Amino acid sequence: MGQGTGRPPPEGTGLVSLPNPLPGAVGLSHLRAYAWEAADGVCGGSPHLHLVCTEAYVVTGGRGAVQTLSPDGYRDTPLKAGAVAWFTPGTVHRMVQGGDLRITVLMQNSGLPEAGDAVFTFPPEVLADPERYASVARLPAGTDAEVAEAARRRRDLAVEGYLPLRAALREGDAEPYREFQRTAAGLVREKVPTWRELWRAGALATAERTGAQLDALEAGEPGYLAEATAFDTAPSRLGGYGMCGRRDEYEVPGTTLPRHG
Structure with missing residues (x-):
């Protein structure tokens, strides 16, 4: 890959701007939903939420659904080839297999989910113990x-904690869900300084680079266009075990490699 130029991140970050990220410095992966049956008879992934990242599913094949919990209640959104679904920070989501469901995942903010932005819906006693949470959230290598x-x-432990949250929300009681959000925020609080640095070097630097390009165009000085080039990449890992399914990953500028399998 070639090297590009752009406006550096704000002074004092101690980081160099990550060159040539994917558009918007999004994270990219491909998923094939788990076919494992859970306690409620549904096949699918591990329910979880993200604290600062919006996630999008672009369905490339098969069929299934995504179950979500949010302040406006429980939803079961059908997924089939060509559909696009996305959910904002704080939305609990669970990808459900209906038949060879395959999706491309676009993740906001320079791969922060792989730096711990995602929190599983484990039962309250697990969430209350950060060391225990970390031990069951982490997967072996390979x-x-x-x-x-x-x-x-x-996955089964996340479903165990998820089902009571869903039942309460269906009955009009959002407090267990809100308590889970508060607990999740507490679990990740100490990671925020590291996330901020990743964001500054990735997503923020990307936006600032666009600002510098607009400034140059407005001034009639489009010299940066002389460094235009193209890039390509291949998956850095095939068939990993992700939160929702088997995962093909890409190591691209502006994102971080997975930390949770």
Whole structure:
């Protein structure tokens, strides 16, 4: 890959702007929803929320659904090829398999979910203990049968905590869901300084680079166009065990590699 130029991040960050990210410095992966059946008879992934990132599903094949919990209640949104669904920070989401469901995931903010932005809906006693939470959220390295079993146990534990949240919300009681949001925020609070640096070097620097380009165009000095070039990449890992399914990942500028499998 070539190297581009752009406006650096704000002074004092100690970071160099990450060159040539994907548009908007989004994270990119492909997912195939888990076919494992959960306690409620539904096949799918691990319910979780993100604290600062909006996530989008672009459905490329098969069928299924995404179940969401938010202040406006519980929703079950059908997914089929060509559909696009997205959810904002604080929305609990669970990808459900209906038949060979495959999606491309676009993730806001330079890969922050892989730096711990995502929190699973584990039962309250697990969420109350940060060390225990970390131990069950983390997967072993690799893609073998041991990792598959660990991913399934993690999914089942997240569903165990999710089902009471959903039941309460369906009955009009949003307090358990709000309490989960508050607990999730507390779990990640100490990570915020690191996230801020990633955001400054990735998504913010990307936006500021556009501002510098607009300034140059307005001044009649489009010299930056002389450095135009093209890029391509291949997956950096195939068939990893992600939160929602088997995951093909890309190591691209502006994003971080997965930390939670």
